[in-house]
Amino acid sequence: MPSDNKQGESSSQASGPKKSADFASQPALALELPFTFVGAIVVGGAFGFFLDRWLHTSPWLMLVFGGLGFYAGIREVIRRLPGNGKDSQGG
DSSP states (O other): OHHHHHHHHHHHHHHHHHHHHHHHHHHHHHHHHHHHHHHHHHHHHHHHHHHHHHHTOTTHHHHHHHHHHHHHHHHHHHHHSTTOSHHHHTO
16 A cells, blocks of 8 residues: 555654664764763862861862762763663663
């Protein structure tokens, strides 16, 4: 039937731009993730550093908040990776 063929063509045409958009976003994601990871560690370490200077507890708070920044960076990288969302877990 001609109407069935037209519906099939429109769905395959719709998946074409989606594939190219996914392909284009992969390099952007690859460039973004290292900055996200390092940024979380730097922010946590800097926060700890300034708390250490204020409370005279050097270097303990910098290590603690740097570790928390490391954890937050890993968590954010995993969250941003494709296929690791709530939809792919099935629940």
